[in-house]
Amino acid sequence: MSDSFAVMIVVATIASGIRLATPFLLASLGEAxxxxxxxxxxxxxxxxxxxxxxxxxxxLQTSNPYYGLLVGISIGLLIxxxxxxxxxxxxxxxxxxxxxxxxxxxxxxxxxxxxxxGTPRPILPFMPLDIPxxxxxxxxxxxxxxxxxxxxxxFGLVPLMSFVLHRTTYxxxxxAIGENPEAADSLGVSVMATRYSAIIIGxxxxxxxxxxxxxxxxxxxxxxxNAMGFIAIALVYFGAWSPKGVMIGSLVFGMVQSIVLxxxxxxxxxxxxxxxxxxxxxxxxxxxxxxxxxRFKQPSALTKPYVRGG
Amino acid sequence: MSLQSENGTPMLQMRGITKRFPGVLAxxxxxxxxxxxxxHTLLGENGAGKSTLMKILYGLYRQDEGEIxxxxxxxxxxxxxxxxxxxxxxxxxxxxxxxxxxxAENVSLGLQSTRGIFSDLKTVSKRIIELSRAFGLHVxxxxxxxxxxxxxxxxVEIIKALYRDASILILDEPTAVLTPSEVDDIFLIFRxxxxxxxxxxxxxxxxxxxxxxxxxxxxxxxGRVTGYTTPAQSDRHDLAQLMVGRAVKLAPDKExxxxxxxxxxxxxxxxxxxxxxxxxxxxxxxxxxxxILGIAGISGNGQRELAEAIAGLRRPRSGKxxxxxxxxxxxxxxQIREMGLSYVPEERMxxxxxxxxxxxxxMILLNHSKTPFCKNGFLNFKAIKSYSEKLVxxxxxxTPDIDTMTKNLSGGNIQKLIMxxxxxxxxxxxxxxxxxxxxxxxxxxxxHERISQERQRGTATVVISEDLDEVMALSDRIAVMFDxxxxxxxxxxxxxxxxxxxxxxxxxxQSAA
Numbered sequence: 001m002s003d004s005f006a007v008m009i010v011v012a013t014i015a016s017g018i019r020l021a022t023p024f025l026l027a028s029l030g031e032a033x034x035x036x037x038x039x040x041x042x043x044x045x046x047x048x049x050x051x052x053x054x055x056x057x058x059x060l061q062t063s064n065p066y067y068g069l070l071v072g073i074s075i076g077l078l079i080x081x082x083x084x085x086x087x088x089x090x091x092x093x094x095x096x097x098x099x100x101x102x103x104x105x106x107x108x109x110x111x112x113x114x115x116x117x118g119t120p121r122p123i124l125p126f127m128p129l130d131i132p133x134x135x136x137x138x139x140x141x142x143x144x145x146x147x148x149x150x151x152x153x154x155f156g157l158v159p160l161m162s163f164v165l166h167r168t169t170y171x172x173x174x175x176a177i178g179e180n181p182e183a184a185d186s187l188g189v190s191v192m193a194t195r196y197s198a199i200i201i202g203x204x205x206x207x208x209x210x211x212x213x214x215x216x217x218x219x220x221x222x223x224x225x226n227a228m229g230f231i232a233i234a235l236v237y238f239g240a241w242s243p244k245g246v247m248i249g250s251l252v253f254g255m256v257q258s259i260v261l262x263x264x265x266x267x268x269x270x271x272x273x274x275x276x277x278x279x280x281x282x283x284x285x286x287x288x289x290x291x292x293x294x295r296f297k298q299p300s301a302l303t304k305p306y307v308r309g310g
Numbered sequence: 311m312s313l314q315s316e317n318g319t320p321m322l323q324m325r326g327i328t329k330r331f332p333g334v335l336a337x338x339x340x341x342x343x344x345x346x347x348x349x350h351t352l353l354g355e356n357g358a359g360k361s362t363l364m365k366i367l368y369g370l371y372r373q374d375e376g377e378i379x380x381x382x383x384x385x386x387x388x389x390x391x392x393x394x395x396x397x398x399x400x401x402x403x404x405x406x407x408x409x410x411x412x413x414a415e416n417v418s419l420g421l422q423s424t425r426g427i428f429s430d431l432k433t434v435s436k437r438i439i440e441l442s443r444a445f446g447l448h449v450x451x452x453x454x455x456x457x458x459x460x461x462x463x464x465x466v467e468i469i470k471a472l473y474r475d476a477s478i479l480i481l482d483e484p485t486a487v488l489t490p491s492e493v494d495d496i497f498l499i500f501r502x503x504x505x506x507x508x509x510x511x512x513x514x515x516x517x518x519x520x521x522x523x524x525x526x527x528x529x530x531x532x533g534r535v536t537g538y539t540t541p542a543q544s545d546r547h548d549l550a551q552l553m554v555g556r557a558v559k560l561a562p563d564k565e566x567x568x569x570x571x572x573x574x575x576x577x578x579x580x581x582x583x584x585x586x587x588x589x590x591x592x593x594x595x596x597x598x599x600x601x602i603l604g605i606a607g608i609s610g611n612g613q614r615e616l617a618e619a620i621a622g623l624r625r626p627r628s629g630k631x632x633x634x635x636x637x638x639x640x641x642x643x644x645q646i647r648e649m650g651l652s653y654v655p656e657e658r659m660x661x662x663x664x665x666x667x668x669x670x671x672x673m674i675l676l677n678h679s680k681t682p683f684c685k686n687g688f689l690n691f692k693a694i695k696s697y698s699e700k701l702v703x704x705x706x707x708x709t710p711d712i713d714t715m716t717k718n719l720s721g722g723n724i725q726k727l728i729m730x731x732x733x734x735x736x737x738x739x740x741x742x743x744x745x746x747x748x749x750x751x752x753x754x755x756x757x758h759e760r761i762s763q764e765r766q767r768g769t770a771t772v773v774i775s776e777d778l779d780e781v782m783a784l785s786d787r788i789a790v791m792f793d794x795x796x797x798x799x800x801x802x803x804x805x806x807x808x809x810x811x812x813x814x815x816x817x818x819x820q821s822a823a
Binding site: 167168169170171172173175176179180182183184185186187188189308 | 389390392402408429
């Protein structure tokens with residue numbers, strides 16, 4: 001194997017790892033935001049599925065992937081509003097409600113697919129958005145600067161969310177409410193409004209993650225996400241609730257997936273062991289979680305509904 | 311009290327405040343006012359309605375009847391934000407701070423930032439330093455709250471209120487967690503704040519502190535005002551009587567008891583805390599029959615770990631514990647109890663009783679698998695019933711019946727229930743942790759009485775308490791714990807609040823010479 005070929009493979013593997021990391025990153029950023037405000041959402045996967053179907057169907061009808069993204073986000077925002085209502089107004093137990101949202105998303109997305117589409121037809125995926133000059137760079141160009149717009153959006157959200165959390169009053173409110181809602185309430189910060197906003201935005205990002213996945217793959221099918229939403233939740237713990245940590249987690253996960261795919265393509269892993277290899281990302285996530293996540297403390301008020309004077 | 315404020319309209323008037331909760335009249339036609347420059351105390355037991363009244367003032371609850379006037383004008387306070395805007399600040403008993411944030415972030419929470427949606431911690435920090443200087447608060451804006459001591463956290467709470475230009479400050483049991491010297495410091499600060507023209511509402515049930523700090527005192531009982539007085543007109547006994555509604559013995563009568571053989575010996579004990587920290591470091595103690603040893607100290611200095619080690623709930627790393635002649639260092643809780651230890655734990659609802667069990671079930675919790683309560687694996691309800699009824703009567707536990715869910719009893723009655731169960735075992739060693747914390751004066755009086763009766767019976771008793779008055783009233787000898795070590799042991803008759811207070815902050819005992 002010549003050196004240049006080896007470089008090509010490495011570059012392709014990393015580029016594909018970044019692409020694979022994107023939906024995880026979007027979903028886990030959203031989940032991290034919600035959890036920072038003290039609300040756990042186990043329904044991410046369901047939201048992703050509905051966002052994915054919405055986006056797929058929209059692109060199928062309009063042939064415009066950007067409309068697909070918008071529809072994906074909107075579906076997420078709507079579910080966020082609904083989830084806020086059941087967890088904040090009705091104060092339903094968050095773990096169970098989240099599973100309800102997941103099952104709802106899993107079933108409804110497939111029902112819609114059977115009803116409105118039936119046989120899978122591919123849709124037009126995103127064109128890579130080459131960044132002028134940078135994309136022409138050798139090696140780095142292909143690795144980092146020849147991706148579709150959604151990849152840039154997702155990674156651009158990382159510093160943005162860090163900034164919002166640490167440099168704005170809104171971010172301060174979120175961090176305070178996730179730790180001690182009584183304190184925030186006693187100073188006149190609305191726990192309800194802040195949590196609503198965090199959940200709605202968080203679910204919007206989950207919807208966007210689903211849309212990104214469907215459009216990137218150019219297809220929809222039953223259970224398209226294959227529990228990616230649950231991995232995204234695990235990545236929040238892995239990333240210790242920080243946008244940067246979540247990004248690192250998503251990248252590790254994407255890279256492992258990409259490497260496994262490459263190994264399969266080149267026959268490094270025998271066909272008979274491919275199912276085992278498919279488990280690798282999940283196994284590595286669990287190991288990483290056990291090692292990393294223990295060291296950090298979750299937001300103190302996570303999953304606890306807030307009742308004044310209660 | 312300045313003359314000017316006495317003649318002018320009070321800053322705050324609450325008139326005929328009534329608040330009902332399901333089944334409880336929490337506040338019954340209460341009048342209360344505060345003038346500029348004074349400290350007006352609300353004195354009462356837990357559940358007397360002090361907090362309810364102040365939560366109404368702070369906009370957390372709405373009154374059912376009555377009106378609130380600020381500077382003579384009627385106001386409607388619907389939320390804390392609203393109360394803050396009217397210049398009302400509250401120092402909560404359970405600090406309203408976010409440990410993971412810095413001081414400046416905590417202070418700026420909920421404030422309009424000068425830079426729009428972006429936070430402006432620089433301006434906030436500057437002002438914090440100014441306020442801190444002006445009132446001698448020694449607060450640093452960039453420290454994280456989790457790094458601060460309890461006293462420092464309290465001063466952050468004060469800064470929070472001052473930052474919002476509070477002219478009326480509600481101080482909800484502000485000394486509950488402070489050492490005696492910290493209390494002295496904070497009282498100086500409170501006085502300064504009052505002299506500066508603010509009106510302070512001091513909520514407390516500690517009689518000595520109330521007499522030290524107040525200009526005027528209003529006493530509440532069962533939601534009603536039962537007295538109105540000043541420190542010049544009353545002493546501790548008068549106040550206690552107003553609070554409880556009858557004369558109260560503030561310290562149990564103590565007869566001379568000849569102390570006998572040591573029943574509890576601890577030698578060079580090391581115990582680890584929850585986070586692997588050395589919580590108890592080389593501690594040695596000896597308690598004799600017929601003796602009460604009080605352990606004073608600020609909580610978090612290893613008292614909990616020590617108690618758990620003695621009771622067998624936490625395995626010591628090294629050292630030796632001997633209960634009534636048996637080495638119990640590595641024994642489990644049941645074995646240690648069989649050696650003659652009874653244990654009244656600090657957290658009565660977590661470790662002392664099962665809230666979801668009824669009274670009779672909690673009464674037999676230690677003996678539920680023994681005869682006569684258990685026969686061939688079946689519970690013998692007849693025996694359980696008669697035994698529980700006897701104890702409930704003997705220990706004056708106020709409960710509708712023995713089938714009542716324990717969590718529905720008051721704190722004082724739950725504590726009496728636990729005392730009944732523990733003392734019924736006729737212990738050789740009694741270990742009581744915070745026996746009267748959060749308990750009403752009447753029940754506390756009763757519990758103290760029982761503990762000194764145990765002393766006469768020849769029990770070796772250890773009382774761990776943060777309440778210095780309690781330790782001084784009950785003990786024969788007082789040990790002070792700091793950072794896992796005993797700073798010194800003094801005889802009760804030689805003990806002063808000052809000397810013990812110093813040891814609580816880590817000063818070694820002065821040599822007796």
